[in-house]
Every structure is written in C-alpha cells, then in structure tokens.
Amino acid sequence: MxxxxxxxxxxxxxxxxxxxxxxxxxxxxxxxxxxxxxxxxxxxxxxxxxxxxxxxxxxxxxxxxxxxxxxxxxxxxxGEPLQYIIGRTGFRGLTLSVGPGVLIPRPETEQLAGLVLDRLDTLAVTDAGAIKVLDLCAGSGALALALAAERNDLCCVLTELSGTAAAWAGRNIKEQGGSLRSPVFLLRCDLFTAIRADRSFDVVVSNPPYVSTGEMAGLPPEVRNHEPSLALAAGAEGLDMIARIIGEANGYLRPGGLLILETGETQHSAVEELFAGQARGSYSVPEFRTDLAGKPRFVIASRM
The missing domain is CATH 1.10.8 (Helicase, Ruva Protein; domain 3)
Structure with missing residues (x-):
C-alpha cells in the first residue's frame, strides 16, 4: 500500500x-x-x-x-467462514462456539431439531424415566444441546469421531451447562462403537455426512476449503454413513423407538431402498419430510 x-x-x-x-x-x-x-x-x-x-x-x-x-x-x-472468524454461531436460540475442524450448523439441522421435538411429544415412553436420545455424528453438539435446552425429560448422548469436533462439542456442553434442562454426555467414537447394543434408546438422530464424491467438487469454496471433509463426504453416492446408521441403529433402539435422519435433497429414493433392502423388517415404512425450501430432507422410521 x-x-x-x-x-x-x-x-x-x-x-x-x-x-x-x-x-x-x-x-x-x-x-x-x-x-x-x-x-x-x-x-x-x-x-x-x-x-x-x-x-x-x-x-x-x-x-x-x-x-x-x-x-x-x-x-x-x-473465503474463511464468518462463523469461524467470530468464533460462534446461533442455533435455535443458543450461541455455540465453532471454529476450524467442526461443521457449522445449518438451518436445516435446526429444522431437524424441531422435528425431533415434535415427535418426542407423541413418543410412547415405556417407563417413567428420562427419554434416551442418541445423537450420532454430533459435530459441535448443536442438535443435542438444542434438545436438552428445550426439554427437561431427556438424557442425551452424543458420539463424534473427530477429535477436533469432539473438543468443540465438549466446550459447548460446558458453556451451555447453565441453560440446559436435561443432561448431555459426550463420547468420542465412530457411531455406535462405544455404546452398548441393549436396545434402550428411544430416539437415534443424526445429521451425518451425506455429500457424494461428485458433489464435493461442486461445493462453494467457503465450504470445500474450510469446513471438515469428514463431516461432509460420504462416498461415491453420499450414502456410506446413512447406510451404516440404518443398518446398525436397530440394535440400539427399543421397539417403537425412532430413527430420524437428515439426508441429501436428492437421496430420497436411495434411502427408501436402504430401508426396503438391508433393513427390511427392522423398521416401519419410512416417512419423508421436506425442508423449508420444499426439498426432501428428513426421514423418520420406527423400529419394529
């Protein structure tokens, strides 16, 4: 200059x-x-x-x-994300800490949290204890923290594979502690690997990676160059993690328990095939819900 x-x-x-x-x-x-x-x-x-x-x-x-x-x-x-620079982002009334190495929560996941909360009101709980919620691929912890901030009858368990993302989730759990109405516990592991398969969870919920190999190349540079690929990429069709969750969740859900997932907007048919194929007989016929843009984004199924 x-x-x-x-x-x-x-x-x-x-x-x-x-x-x-x-x-x-x-x-x-x-x-x-x-x-x-x-x-x-x-x-x-x-x-x-x-x-x-x-x-x-x-x-x-x-x-x-x-x-x-x-x-x-x-x-x-x-191109560095605004949320990384200021170190925080909003999510359903919470202010969460975020930074390099953790996915920035999106509005679609706020809608996912709302969908879970709506379904909790209709869930037939088998005993008088807390409703057990398992949040997979938890990232910053936004989803489970929002649930725990809005309900006082939950026990939320988060799992996250990335050490960096898990550190952000742990920080947010600590920072949000005073505003939480239900307890939240964090486990660093790959999906269910640190969880006992005793079919005791009432809800398994996840916003898993669902971006295909081809879609990764077309993501905005702000996302592709800065946010963690581990939280985005999921194989050639973007279904690797979704398929694993659908295939394994029935071992952790109680009968009548709910599996609720966020998916890619073009994956409706493929996800339906996963339920009809590898998970046939394990779940009810899946329901698909649209996001605020009218695109198929969420799937709900109950364990048989």
Missing amino acids: CRQSQHADRLLKKLIEVLKLAENYLEQHGIESARLNAERLLADVLGIGRLELYLQFDRPLAEDELELFRERIRRRSS
Missing part, C-alpha cells in the same frame, strides 16, 4: 466510513451479503451488538480496532 493510501486510511476512522470501505472490499472479493458480513465483523471487534453500530456511525475508531477489523476482513475476503 502506497504512503498516500496509508495516510488516507488513517484519516478514515469514523465507523460509517470504515464500514463502507469494508463492504466494498468484500463485494470486490465475491462475498455475498457483504454489508451484513462487514457489520457483524465490526460489531464483534467493538464488542457491541450489530444494531448498535447504527447508533455510533460517527464514532472514531482507535488504531488497534482498525487493525483488528482489517485482519478479519482480509480473512473473510479469502
């Missing part, structure tokens, strides 16, 4: 001016919702809410604030 530009940059210390420069810079680098991204990053640097920026447009920014903001804008312009 030339000296003249450096001098001009030092003079642009008002919040509104810096914000506009950042917005333009992000737009030039192809970042969608550039204004919103700039606002969220600046609000995080200043330690205030995003809407509070509008009350402080004439506020002068200190040089250290400017430098930190520049560094975060550079990271965002390179």
